[in-house]
Amino acid sequence: MSTSTAVRAPRTTATRQHDVADGREPAVVTRGLSKRYGRDRLAVDGLDLVVPAGSVFGFLGPNGSGKTTTIRMLMGLIAPTSGTAAVLGGPMPGAAGTVLPRVGALIEGPAHYGFMTGRENLARLDAADRTADPRTRAARIDEALARVGLTAARDKKARAYSLGMKQRLGLASALLRPRDLLVLDEPTNGLDPQGMREIRALIRSLAADGTTVFLSSHLLDEIEQVCTHAAVMSRGRLITQGTVDDLRAAVRGRLVVETPDAGRAALVLADLKAVSVQTTPTGVEAELGDLAPDVACAALVRADVRVRSFTTKGGSLEDAFVALTGEGFDVAD
């Protein structure tokens, strides 16, 4: 991922963040949340997570970093070894009965009864929620199916569904009622590119209605496109959390200047306190550090450096992610 313009237009995410701070209590707050499996495998270690109300919160981390364990604790499926978690103001798992009707969840992939149709599957989950009104059930089910584009397949048996259709059915179950919080674990898994776009559009429209969306994903691109906030986990610990713009800003990119005047350009950049300035056959490269790209560009031009192209590389969420969790491909143990 590279960005070719040094100065970005302010992103929509930045403006949305201000709408977010509307004084509602955070959708999720954890304090020292930990989960130990067996004697010494600490899956989640002292997590202090705050998900602001109204945010689209990206939850990032390599495989095995404790994301799913955290989500399971937030949903009351497993009990924390220590620490506390509050969802929509209620302690979990204690307040599950009152909190969870306001939460729609897709956890670790969809799961359905294969011998039931899509509608019947949703009817069972809706019946399980004793605060859901059975009189409006049929209408709400059809509406949820329409929202995820599954109307045509609603009377087919779920075992005949493709992975993408199952994923859509799982999303439909999360949308059976208006929710205050949606917890979506890898929601675009198994979807074709068109389906991914649809789901992202859906998430944006839900967020625009004020629903807080907690989105776990491996797809940094996806997080960057839809999220206002993000947190990064690695080896059971929370490494960082904040707005996506802040995370991205933490990784200033690398400057690549193509110029025949490499020597002069290197001196100018060194004067501006750029780090690790190198001349290359085509020009000069440097790490920007605290230096703003626009300032660097103006200084180069003032010094009569003939600039053929001026590019910043990196500064994407992916760079931030790799910088925080390391390049390693191996599954964290």
Added chain:
Amino acid sequence: MSPTDVAAVAPTEGTAAEVAERGGDVAKPTLGPVAPEPEAKAAEHATHPYLPRARGLLLSEMRLVFRRPRTYAMLGFLAVVPVLLGVALRYFTSGGGGQDGGGLEFVSQVTNNGLFLVFASLAATLPFFLPMTVGVVAGDAIAGEAHGGTLRYLLVAPAGRVRLLLVKYAGLVAFCFAATFTVALSALATGAVLFPMGDVPLLNGDTIAMDEALVRALLIAACVAVSLLGLAAIGLFVSTLTGVPVAAMATTVGLVIVSAILASIPQFHALHPWLFSDQWMSFGDLLRAPVETSHVVRNIEVQAAYTLVFGAAAWARMTDRDVTC
């Protein structure tokens, strides 16, 4: 699947009509960016704290149990047993009783009166076939949901762990009765076709009229169904221990076999009164005049005790369980 745009799918006419029919009780279809205000959400959550349960989880569970192809297969199998027994007795017996005792004391009576096929079939299926089907359904109850991943979705719905357990047990009770009555009704039909029906001689020589005998047959079937409830509770508990349904089913059916073996070894006689299968054959007492109830009552007590003990164990396990699959 056609890549319809999620945010712009029009509601079907049916949906709109249904909504209108309910007098706008539902929030209007929230398609695209149009959605209820947060206040509306809060109101919806607040106005229906507890609703009538008739269309709730219990009914859903009954559908889950009885609309599953596996259930049809097992009930179909149970329905065939009396037919086979009837055909064998009608066409392949060389007259005369002389059957070995135990539960099959009814068999010799069948050729005289078709109604006895009901008692003979229940006696033939109670030691193994009926418990086997109950073991399959009970072992699958929680473990099957865990294995399929649907348990986590039921729990975040939220179904409530204790409520889910109670509903599962209710489903098992319904299956015990359905399985038993499948055998009984199939036997009644087969008996009526293959054998003469008439006044019924009781085990101690008296004779009762057909209608009274049918009432007794009903009571006996209920008694057999109740005999299975202890096993259902054991299976439900085993089912909470694992996420592998086959293991839970095999364990439950295995316990039936263990119980039968223990019952056949006289040296374990001190243990016998406490086996869940000890009084299973007590239903024969309902064919005496006057009805001898002590064993029947003892059977109900044993089943109730097993249900309480293993129900409590299942409750303890279920409320404490980390649902990780």
